[in-house]
Amino acid sequence: xxxxxxxxxFDKDNGPIIFYAGNEGDIWTFFxxxxxxxxxxxxxxxxxxxxxxxxxxGKSMPFxxxxxxxxxxxxxxxxxxxxxxxxxxxxxxxxxxxxxxxVIVGGGSYGGMLSAWLRMKYPQxxxxxxxxxxxxxxxxxxxxxxxxxxxxxxxxxxxxTGETACSDLISDGFAELADLRANKDAYGDIAEIFNLCAxxxxxxxxxxxxxxxxxxxxxxAMVNYPYPTSFVEPLPAWPVATACAAGEDAWNKxxxxxxxxxxxxxxxxxxxxxxxxxxxxxxxxxxQGGGLDDNGWGVxxxxxMAMPFSSPKPASMFPEAEWNEKxxxxxxxxxxxxxxxxxxALEYFGGINPKKDFMKASNIIFSNGTLDxxxxxxxxx
Numbered sequence: 313x314x315x316x317x318x319x320x321x322f323d324k325d326n327g328p329i330i331f332y333a334g335n336e337g338d339i340w341t342f343f344x345x346x347x348x349x350x351x352x353x354x355x356x357x358x359x360x361x362x363x364x365x366x367x368x369x370g371k372s373m374p375f376x377x378x379x380x381x382x383x384x385x386x387x388x389x390x391x392x393x394x395x396x397x398x399x400x401x402x403x404x405x406x407x408x409x410x411x412x413x414x415v416i417v418g419g420g421s422y423g424g425m426l427s428a429w430l431r432m433k434y435p436q437x438x439x440x441x442x443x444x445x446x447x448x449x450x451x452x453x454x455x456x457x458x459x460x461x462x463x464x465x466x467x468x469x470x471x472x473t474g475e476t477a478c479s480d481l482i483s484d485g486f487a488e489l490a491d492l493r494a495n496k497d498a499y500g501d502i503a504e505i506f507n508l509c510a511x512x513x514x515x516x517x518x519x520x521x522x523x524x525x526x527x528x529x530x531x532x533a534m535v536n537y538p539y540p541t542s543f544v545e546p547l548p549a550w551p552v553a554t555a556c557a558a559g560e561d562a563w564n565k566x567x568x569x570x571x572x573x574x575x576x577x578x579x580x581x582x583x584x585x586x587x588x589x590x591x592x593x594x595x596x597x598x599x600q601g602g603g604l605d606d607n608g609w610g611v612x613x614x615x616x617m618a619m620p621f622s623s624p625k626p627a628s629m630f631p632e633a634e635w636n637e638k639x640x641x642x643x644x645x646x647x648x649x650x651x652x653x654x655x656x657a658l659e660y661f662g663g664i665n666p667k668k669d670f671m672k673a674s675n676i677i678f679s680n681g682t683l684d685x686x687x688x689x690x691x692x693x
Contacts, residue, residue: 397430
């Protein structure tokens with residue numbers, strides 16, 4: 313397991329340990345974008361900061377190049393990752409003679425979930441936790457499958473300033489693309505409007521474009537920070553507002569053009585995947601949002617982290633989709649040989665009845681943002 317140690321501000325006589333519970337990506341991605349822990353808190357408390365990389369992400373591959381072979385995927389579990397972090401903290405404390413130092417664990421999103429769960433399950437090793445945007449309740453037994461998309465839609469609806477809501481422009485764009493999937497005569501225009509690296513050859517490529525836009529626009533709602541960031545992609549401050557302004561401008565300039573409804577959604581999506589015009593064209597066969605890793609998360613979403621998602625019309629601006637556990641399970645079995653445990657987290661850690669289940673939990677800060685779609689599965693009181 314790879315881990316980072318930063319003792320820039322460490323008071324060796326009295327300083328505590330701040331530990332980042334790495335999540336679904338290269339550990340440097342989180343170190344470079346979590347200055348509140350690495351600088352603000354570390355300097356305030358004279359802390360030693362440690363950053364643990366989650367197994368199966370970054371360079372922490374337990375079976376090297378064979379780590380994602382089906383027979384090796386059963387080692388990618390939440391419990392195993394948590395045990396890694398306990399062993400790491402134990403080892404560093406013993407090696408450095410820091411057995412009496414308090415450890416505060418922190419993280420965001422899935423890392424925030426791990427932080428809360430580490431404090432709950434291992435209070436002897438973690439004396440407190442900062443669980444930022446930690447949707448520990450985002451499972452089928454607690455949250456509605458449409459929660460994420462509806463909140464994200466609301467964030468876009470509130471961010472536009474034109475006569476037509478930004479969310480409506482996006483919804484119209486998705487509908488137009490869906491209508492054009494089977495129209496090969498439109499493929500050249502689609503390639504030109506979206507600056508695709510290759511003209512679509514069939515419906516599969518057009519659907520890949522729809523999926524890329526859906527993922528990009530949905531993720532942008534998750535990283536809608538009030539400051540510029542390069543966390544998953546280089547983004548401006550308040551990227552949703554920036555994207556909506558670009559979409560409205562594209563509509564005002566192109567409303568008389570053929571396939572006019574495609575221009576706003578192109579401008580909105582481009583804000584996420586190519587804001588700085590670094591890429592010469594859009595390759596829809598490549599994952600956008602390079603800061604996070606879909607490989608390991610795809611496996612986890614098919615075992616213990618199976619979260620429900622649906623997109624209902626007209627409440628959601630995203631392409632319509634229903635949540636079907638049976639179909640999802642079949643896909644997971646086919647892809648990874650994994651069987652989703654839909655309410656495993658709620659049963660293992662608690663959460664079906666949060667007030668009762670977490671009554672004895674202590675020293676955990678749950679921070680959630682109203683605009684962040686993950687707050688639907690967060691602990692809010």
